Amino acid sequence: MRTLQVDLGERSYPIHIGSGLLSRPELFTPHIAGRQVAIVTNETVAPLYLERLSNTLQGYSVLPVILPDGEAHKNWETLQLIFDALLTARHDRRTTVIALGGGVIGDMAGFAAACYQRGVDFIQVPTTLLSQVDSSVGGKTGINHPLGKNMVGAFYQPKAVIIDTDTLGTLPPRELSAGLAEVIKYGLICDKPFLPWLSSQMSALRGLDAVALTEAIERSCAAKARVVGVDERESGLRAILNLGHTFGHAIETHQGYGVWLHGEAVGAGTVMALEMSRRLGWISVAERDDAIRLLRRAGLPVVPPVEMAPEHFLEHMAVDKKVLDGQLRLVLLRQIGEAVVTAEFPREVLDATLSTDYRALADQLGE
């Protein structure tokens, strides 16, 4: 087992990474204050891991809360199911909410914990690669609004993140690829040497090689913990973690939540951020193409939906959380391994980026 620490003063917490952690009660009990525990999970994950985790928590009063699966359900109606369950079972302020599942479960269970009785403890037990390397760390919680993704939520830190890498064994290949989008992101924004390693290990990663996956998860979590430790509430640096996300959120919102996986939209969105950085002269054509090839080798879409016109992107991007006083800010690459958040770009470069024929770009890169 490897253990990292997210340093946030009195809100600091450990990230444990390893095999078989779901069955180790001693990792959970230090973070459970009362006798009540609610395990929030979904219909897909519950048959796989709910019993195992419940057995680990013998001695506590365990309430399972099983939600429908998918980003399309990351809304108030589903969140309400958690409150209903907690109140019906009379869970009090000392209850601990455990999120057992992917990013959607973590975001919703975390937001429910942030709001229930004005805040109860919670623990992240992410079971998808994407949630293990990104969404379970850093305290961003929330739900979607029909007018924008993650528009309603809270910064609310977990008491611990417990990553059992065995859970990746049941992860569908499409979800694994979606997680790799965020892994590659860390290389692009702040860890250039990570990129050649990822390129050399891509087959091992997609083949669920335990050593490669553990290394990729640890390195990703370490990068995320560093950034969050500097800027917990995204007043500055933290926004670099959103490389590809402004374009990606527009894709997700336009297509309808859940049609594209979040990581898939980030994949295509990252291609757009790469292209815009190239147009600004900050990275070379070769660097752009290498990154696109890596995303494609991860099994990710590198072409935005053909039916999305520039005006569709602009409309959705106007409500992005990085918009300040009416100005759109984007995460772009000053160079490979160094992201910046900036509103300082000529409008025509954005327009050209949105009008680029990404289908043709992908085709010319070959296989």
Add this chain to the structure above:
Amino acid sequence: MRTLQVDLGERSYPIHIGSGLLSRPELFTPHIAGRQVAIVTNETVAPLYLERLSNTLQGYSVLPVILPDGEAHKNWETLQLIFDALLTARHDRRTTVIALGGGVIGDMAGFAAACYQRGVDFIQVPTTLLSQVDSSVGGKTGINHPLGKNMVGAFYQPKAVIIDTDTLGTLPPRELSAGLAEVIKYGLICDKPFLPWLSSQMSALRGLDAVALTEAIERSCAAKARVVGVDERESGLRAILNLGHTFGHAIETHQGYGVWLHGEAVGAGTVMALEMSRRLGWISVAERDDAIRLLRRAGLPVVPPVEMAPEHFLEHMAVDKKVLDGQLRLVLLRQIGEAVVTAEFPREVLDATLSTDYRALADQLGE
């Protein structure tokens, strides 16, 4: 104008109390970071004060959000109207939400500010006595759930509380009385000398005498600020502010939100807390009766709904936020002017308190 300070480290903020403050831009501008402002108010308050406040905020882009009036609307559906308005008008993270209204508006606007884009600034401009002396100070925000009052919410502090005492001129007498319930509460829990002053000033207060009201508001806010400064997140002392509230919430939930005003339910709930403290031998019959007479002179109900049986109270009280590990805790008076939060009481004393004939008790006190 009088100014108090709520001391919470980097989350400290001023409370300004006085006449004509709605028209003083210099009280607002230091707390508005961006160019966008959303004034959240309701159908009753908007015709009275929305234009005045909007004029004060000339130079900002002001978005009015007008909600239906009443505790019955303190729910997710109404909260959603705030998010809809903010997103449709493309308010970004630098927006400032201003709550213009009573406790329901303050709780909902504050919770919306806590959640919108994971947190934006907000300012409390309370227009009822109850919100001026209690709910606008201290950062408790939230909405009701069908199974319990204020069960979903956040601790989220305002940037400032601006109390224009002129707004009480349009307050219905029933609402004024409801506010006096919380004013009397401060005397009972932590400021014994306040009680004879309140007794001598009750006619002036109910007659809207400006000097008496300002003094009562300042003294109440000072008490609240002291308690909140010691225990922001209600891990201990702060719970004493809930004298009468556990019984009162049961009344509100059982009768249907909005049938009894919150302050009215607290009035009757306080009588029950007094009776229980008397049964425990902590206060005398005379002290109980003096306090009940003061509540009645404030225009408050001192008899719980006759149709509520002990089991109705117990059912609703079981989900109270002060329940910990299954144990009901109550705020009681160790003596007049000193409240305690305790689970240490014989069950039969609670049962006897719930079975007391409050109608007969009130009748025997005479006028």
